Amino acid sequence: MTTPKRGPQTATAPRTAATPRPEAASKAGSRASFRRRALAALGDAQLRRAVRISVDEAGAARNQAVAQLVALAREGLVRGDFAAMRHRARDIKAETIGHLDLYLAQAAGAIRQRGGTVHFAAGAAEVGAIVRDIALTRGVTLAVKGKSMATEEVGLNAALESAGVQVVETDLGEYIIQLAGEKPSHIVAPAIHKSREEIADLLGRATGRSLPTDTPTLAGVARRVLREKFLQAGMGISGANFVVAETGTVCLVTNEGNGRLTTSAPSVHVAVVGIEKLVPSLEDLALFLSLLARSSTGQKISVYTHLITGPRGPGEADGPDELHVIFLDGGRSSILGTEFQDVLHCIRCGACLDQCPVYRQLGGHAYGGVYSGPIGAVLTPLLGGFAENADLPAEACSLCGACGEVCPSAIPLPDLILAHRRRMVREGRDHSGLGLPLRLAAAAWTRPWVYRASARLGRAVLRIARGTGFPGGAAAPATPAGPVSPAGPLAAWLNGRDLPPPASKTFHELWRERQQHGRDGQ
Amino acid sequence: MRVALFITCLNDIFMPRAGLGMVHILERLGIDVTFPDGHTCCGQPQWNSGYQAEAEALGRHFLDVFEGADYVVSPSGSCTAIVRHTYPEMFRDDPGRLAQARALAPRVYEFTEFLTEVLGTEDLGASLKGRAAYHASCHMTRMLGVTEPPLKLLRQVRGLDLVPLAHPELCCGFGGTFAVKSPELSVAMGDDKLEDVVSSGAKILVGADPSCLLHLQGRAQRRGLPLRVMHVAELLAEGAGLL
Ligand code: SF4
Numbered sequence: 001m002t003t004p005k006r007g008p009q010t011a012t013a014p015r016t017a018a019t020p021r022p023e024a025a026s027k028a029g030s031r032a033s034f035r036r037r038a039l040a041a042l043g044d045a046q047l048r049r050a051v052r053i054s055v056d057e058a059g060a061a062r063n064q065a066v067a068q069l070v071a072l073a074r075e076g077l078v079r080g081d082f083a084a085m086r087h088r089a090r091d092i093k094a095e096t097i098g099h100l101d102l103y104l105a106q107a108a109g110a111i112r113q114r115g116g117t118v119h120f121a122a123g124a125a126e127v128g129a130i131v132r133d134i135a136l137t138r139g140v141t142l143a144v145k146g147k148s149m150a151t152e153e154v155g156l157n158a159a160l161e162s163a164g165v166q167v168v169e170t171d172l173g174e175y176i177i178q179l180a181g182e183k184p185s186h187i188v189a190p191a192i193h194k195s196r197e198e199i200a201d202l203l204g205r206a207t208g209r210s211l212p213t214d215t216p217t218l219a220g221v222a223r224r225v226l227r228e229k230f231l232q233a234g235m236g237i238s239g240a241n242f243v244v245a246e247t248g249t250v251c252l253v254t255n256e257g258n259g260r261l262t263t264s265a266p267s268v269h270v271a272v273v274g275i276e277k278l279v280p281s282l283e284d285l286a287l288f289l290s291l292l293a294r295s296s297t298g299q300k301i302s303v304y305t306h307l308i309t310g311p312r313g314p315g316e317a318d319g320p321d322e323l324h325v326i327f328l329d330g331g332r333s334s335i336l337g338t339e340f341q342d343v344l345h346c347i348r349c350g351a352c353l354d355q356c357p358v359y360r361q362l363g364g365h366a367y368g369g370v371y372s373g374p375i376g377a378v379l380t381p382l383l384g385g386f387a388e389n390a391d392l393p394a395e396a397c398s399l400c401g402a403c404g405e406v407c408p409s410a411i412p413l414p415d416l417i418l419a420h421r422r423r424m425v426r427e428g429r430d431h432s433g434l435g436l437p438l439r440l441a442a443a444a445w446t447r448p449w450v451y452r453a454s455a456r457l458g459r460a461v462l463r464i465a466r467g468t469g470f471p472g473g474a475a476a477p478a479t480p481a482g483p484v485s486p487a488g489p490l491a492a493w494l495n496g497r498d499l500p501p502p503a504s505k506t507f508h509e510l511w512r513e514r515q516q517h518g519r520d521g522q
Numbered sequence: 523m524r525v526a527l528f529i530t531c532l533n534d535i536f537m538p539r540a541g542l543g544m545v546h547i548l549e550r551l552g553i554d555v556t557f558p559d560g561h562t563c564c565g566q567p568q569w570n571s572g573y574q575a576e577a578e579a580l581g582r583h584f585l586d587v588f589e590g591a592d593y594v595v596s597p598s599g600s601c602t603a604i605v606r607h608t609y610p611e612m613f614r615d616d617p618g619r620l621a622q623a624r625a626l627a628p629r630v631y632e633f634t635e636f637l638t639e640v641l642g643t644e645d646l647g648a649s650l651k652g653r654a655a656y657h658a659s660c661h662m663t664r665m666l667g668v669t670e671p672p673l674k675l676l677r678q679v680r681g682l683d684l685v686p687l688a689h690p691e692l693c694c695g696f697g698g699t700f701a702v703k704s705p706e707l708s709v710a711m712g713d714d715k716l717e718d719v720v721s722s723g724a725k726i727l728v729g730a731d732p733s734c735l736l737h738l739q740g741r742a743q744r745r746g747l748p749l750r751v752m753h754v755a756e757l758l759a760e761g762a763g764l765l
Contacts, residue, residue, distance in 0.1 A: 035704065035706075038704065038706065038707055039706055042706055042707065042710055056689075355691075357692050357693040357695070357711055357714075358707060358711070360692075360714075361707060361710050361711060361714075362707070394572075394703065395700070395703050395704045395707075396704070397697070397700070398660075398693050398695060398696070398697025398698075398700040398708070398711070399570055399660075399661075399697055399698065399700070400660035400664070400693035400697070401660055401661070401664040401665065402660070402664070402691065402693070404664075405664060418569075418570065418572070420572075421570075421571060421572030422572040422574050423572070424572055425571070425572035425573055425574070426572075430571070430572065432571075432699070432702075432703050434571060434699050434702070434703065435573070438567060438568050438571055438573050438576060438699075439573065439576055441563065441567070441568075441576075442565065442568050442573065442576030442577070442579050442580055443576075443579070445531075445562040445563050445580060445583070446562070446579050446580060446582075446583040448559060448560040448561070448562055451531075451562040451563070455531070455534060455535050458535065459535055488702075489699075489702040490702075492701075492702035492703075492705040493701060493702050493705065493740070495705050495706075495709075496705060496706070496709035496741065496744060497709060497712075497737065497740030497741045497743075497744055498739075498740045498741075498743040498744045499740055500536060500736060500739050500740060500743070502535055502536055503535070503536065503537070503538045503539065505538065506534050506535055506538060507529050507533060507534040507538035507541040507542070508534055508559075510538050510541075510542060511557045
């Protein structure tokens, strides 16, 4: 969806940390796993710097905006603070998603009544076919496109380009990513992983010039290139942040103004919208706009908010001749009625990415899908196949809970990650090597004497190991990273960390001694 | 007042000194401390890794062991959160166990929370020289909502210079089995935390969760950082001359 976008970041001083060794990447298993991609990201100091600066800024801005809301609520200037607002947001979303068929029918009726055309698409192939068909029957050879996660999801650019329709991204971040031939790495800030220098280089190559790295120059260059495209394009493609069911209004939010040109300069406007993007009324929309701006960029309201209700009407000065709204299912309806239904409440604000300590280390590409961060770890296995993506909820989350705390729709992201992990175990897909020790521990440790014996034994083994050349032992050199093998949780720990000496006696033993010898401590 | 110790398996094996410190402090405050011999592990590693049946087995054992205790006090914010918040969810379809879990939940306290909220104690008469940074562990902060109690206690320690971190809200990267499922990531997150601590000028890293401390201490040691990693109970007891 076209979302309030944040600019790319400059680099700061290099980190002094000893980072994990990049050579480990080759050892992390042969499949294109999260772990392998994560290792690649961890070895990319530039990427990590750029991501860290951007998410820290965005996170701080969001926190400040939310704090401000608390103060405003206290003075009675807004209806409830952040907690109250997200409570309402959740209720509205639960109502809408709970009766999605009704709201979809209402929205479709309203859009048609205003002269728009409504399409329903089951997945990528259908969206591609519909948009291709609209373009080819109207002789369109160039399309301009606003930022849209739904079109990323279905790979629309490739579908159109294979049919001879050139697509130009008009959101600055997306344009940079398109020039680089990459995928967005953040829901709101697609080029978050790029430094200013890289951007100047990309734009310079596109325009055949050598460019300085200051923002006004770079933005000016991009603006001039894109202006021409807006005027030439026969089709404008956008996403939607929201669709209002009662009026059929497509709502787009941007900070660059490219959304207005994309949706009104060309004679045909096509909006690709996930079916979960509905809100019942304009009044509800106001709440979500406020939450979205605050959560994604810390703004009170985004710079541009477009409410598009039908194509250009008789006597109206601007707007396209035709408006097509394509509602994309793309696997969403299969989530309805499951324990994951709440994930459809997501408004793609990116706050969970900005606050996630794992995303902060890696950026978005390590997640391997269109969506990254906590929402990606929950959503990608649902939309992109569980077997292929179960490693995201399993390995890309330390369960710190930061995401669940900031989500403006109050989606219980950590609970949903846990639900994925339970499914993984149920389906026998936990290949971490931890299943056996966890099961054995559970079976044994419901018997206290077995627990006490195993604690003593484990401690003895560790103490012996530490004094020897065992990995991580005092005499051992630092070992390179390796995948977790069935025998390997200990090795995985010792890759990068020492194990402090287990105490000479367990607390159980100390306590027993204490009981026998009186209370004179150790 | 009687208190049953929920020492946690990690403390039992790796940080019994913190457990002892906790006992000494409680006894100094006139508490009758008991230690249920059957106490093992709360099941958090299983629960957080998706092993529901296994977590439930340990949960049932825990509920039986601590049944009828007046107060249950633990040196781990994370394990306290499991008993207080997760057990009622874990057993929501088992009325008998649910009743047991709900009865126990309000009587389980994290150590510093128990001292400040239940006993109303902040000053233990401790003194310890040094500059210290406090690591606010995630579950203690976000699930239990316990943020101030450890700081209140530490502020009363004479000679202790408590310095703030730039990013206190960031996870240290332990994350239970995350530490060994994604070891490189876990270590990278630990490095960020340690850098934050080192640039704060602290020479002591103090926390209320043995698991985070074990991870951070292990990484600090591997990197040769001159940092003393201490559990808050250990620091307080040492400062009060009890250890
Ligand atoms: S899950 Fe919540 S916080 Fe994350 S992008 Fe969606 S709405 Fe925003």
